Amino acid sequence: MKLSGVELLRVRMPLVAPFRTSFGTQDVRDVLLVRVVTATGEGWGECCAMAGPVYSSEYVDGAEHVLRNFLVPALLAADEVTAHKVAPLLAAYKGHRMAKAALEMAVLDAELRASGQSFATALGSTRDSVPCGVSVGIMDSVPQLLDVVGGYLDEGYVRIKLKIEPGWDVAPVRAVRERFGDGVLLQVDANTAYTLADAPLLARLDPFGLLLIEQPLAEEDVLGHAELARRIRTPVCLDESIVSARSAADAIRLGACAIVNIKPGRVGGYLEARRVHDVCAAHGIPVWCGGMIETGLGRAANVALASLPGFTLPGDTSASDRFYRTDITEPFVLKDGHLPVPTGPGLGVAPVPGLLAAVTTAKAWLGS
Ligand code: SMG
Numbered sequence: 001m002k003l004s005g006v007e008l009l010r011v012r013m014p015l016v017a018p019f020r021t022s023f024g025t026q027d028v029r030d031v032l033l034v035r036v037v038t039a040t041g042e043g044w045g046e047c048c049a050m051a052g053p054v055y056s057s058e059y060v061d062g063a064e065h066v067l068r069n070f071l072v073p074a075l076l077a078a079d080e081v082t083a084h085k086v087a088p089l090l091a092a093y094k095g096h097r098m099a100k101a102a103l104e105m106a107v108l109d110a111e112l113r114a115s116g117q118s119f120a121t122a123l124g125s126t127r128d129s130v131p132c133g134v135s136v137g138i139m140d141s142v143p144q145l146l147d148v149v150g151g152y153l154d155e156g157y158v159r160i161k162l163k164i165e166p167g168w169d170v171a172p173v174r175a176v177r178e179r180f181g182d183g184v185l186l187q188v189d190a191n192t193a194y195t196l197a198d199a200p201l202l203a204r205l206d207p208f209g210l211l212l213i214e215q216p217l218a219e220e221d222v223l224g225h226a227e228l229a230r231r232i233r234t235p236v237c238l239d240e241s242i243v244s245a246r247s248a249a250d251a252i253r254l255g256a257c258a259i260v261n262i263k264p265g266r267v268g269g270y271l272e273a274r275r276v277h278d279v280c281a282a283h284g285i286p287v288w289c290g291g292m293i294e295t296g297l298g299r300a301a302n303v304a305l306a307s308l309p310g311f312t313l314p315g316d317t318s319a320s321d322r323f324y325r326t327d328i329t330e331p332f333v334l335k336d337g338h339l340p341v342p343t344g345p346g347l348g349v350a351p352v353p354g355l356l357a358a359v360t361t362a363k364a365w366l367g368s
């Protein structure tokens, strides 16, 4: 394919309720979307970078800047662009994986729409629906948390993830276990809020039979996670630290993780995400699909990815209404704790023009 142009869109979507993590509170999602246009059609990508560099070093204005000034011009200059060529074409530019991932996603969508194949089929899907977990933010009080968790269990979510930070860890986990029992699949995510010196505190989570503890230590502290894994019984899962298939292989080799959270944006795209899946599968490491408060576009692609065989744990692939009253695509609706894997060409969903227009704050066309 030759790209005739690329449109960058900024979309502002209010969240149904504030979402608090160890790095801050969010009540609106400022999303960067990418639309690539070819002679025969178009494709959509979504950038998972947050408004500020607080989850990782990337942030949405930075992603837009690098796309506009470096990444998109590199693809527009190429005579032949395919999804598999995107990473090599952009390799001269270091880092910026979330920005690269959004562009590659849009190219992949355009390519698959043109050939009539779904994301799921192209990635190697083996299921037509995926079990869904939900990520529960830090609350003001334990009673409030129990209400929220109870509501999600009533909706049918098959796994609960509690966001934790120092001062909000053992007590909320204990309270959820006491109220809802040992049968609930339960895990925690610290988003790097602890240090190895907290190992004795984190070991106090051992009796609660958690599925995993996600990213307790700093992004770069892979050896620290390996040491922590020797000091606690809860399996250690890495999120922020895994930025490529290579870093996954290294972390596994070092004993830093028993489980991996795969987020396509964090690793530079869906094609690299599949490689992370393959590396983990080869080592017997279970994986699950993370979430970055995606719109229906990113959600569609994540659900497709989560239907690969190595995704043996429920993901943060919750329904659209977990975060948004109105999505920009047809909403993803939970059914018996599962979401259906889209089957149409490409993402299998597209923005509904009126819904997209209502939340679009800026648009820029790059190309001829
Ligand atoms: O999309 O369901 C979602 C969010 C899941 O907790 C979630 N994501 O570290 O895994 C994580 C966080 C990162 C984003 S929090 C603003």
Ligand code: MG
Binding pocket: 189, 191, 214, 215, 239, 240, 261, 290
């Ligand atoms: Mg996480």
